[in-house]
Amino acid sequence: DAKTTQPPSMDCAEGRAANLPCNHSTISGNEYVYWYRQIHSQGPQYIIHGLKNNETNEMASLIITEDRKSSTLILPHATLRDTAVYYCIVRVAQSSGDKLTFGTGTRLAVRP
């Protein structure tokens, strides 16, 4: 799986958009970009994933650059409950037995 680089920490104000970047310059053509988050002392939570098109769901939006070497996770209106460690992971398309390799992630602090 391709290596990812994320800033160790970020903060944003409650109600504002949180934009979390991720670099994955060695991503292969068949690798997807996945985002998970982990709230303190809980298991990780799946957020979103994409291949090359931008994706949006009820939790977030994922913007992938045209060359696919970087992406941004956007939480449109951050709340205090969004304070967590966010992990960007790139991996081959889902199949039974695929494992996730977690990096150090970005610790997002949402301030009141």
Added chain:
Amino acid sequence: GAVVSQHPSRVICKSGTSVKIECRSLDFQATTMFWYRQFPKQSLMLMATSNEGSKATYEQGVEKDKFLINHASLTLSTLTVTSAHPEDSSFYICSATARGNEQYFGPGTRLTVT
């Protein structure tokens, strides 16, 4: 999303004893389950991958005789930490996936060995 449970959520045991942690997929049949370990202020580290009905595949450096994994059914996997020592104290997290779907994580089990 799908629900994965773990039991117990917290356990304290004495050094030298064994501890069993259960991971259940509550509303889907999990073809594969994964076990992770997370030390304080560190990321999740994969310990092993288990497929129903077959032996688990352990990551390099993880002792298979110390961390026994049983994936007896499509909804249950267990991790037994044998002869636990204080350095085994950690947050143990399982995840489950059905073929072609996402991985869903359990809430984790905090093990403290005294």
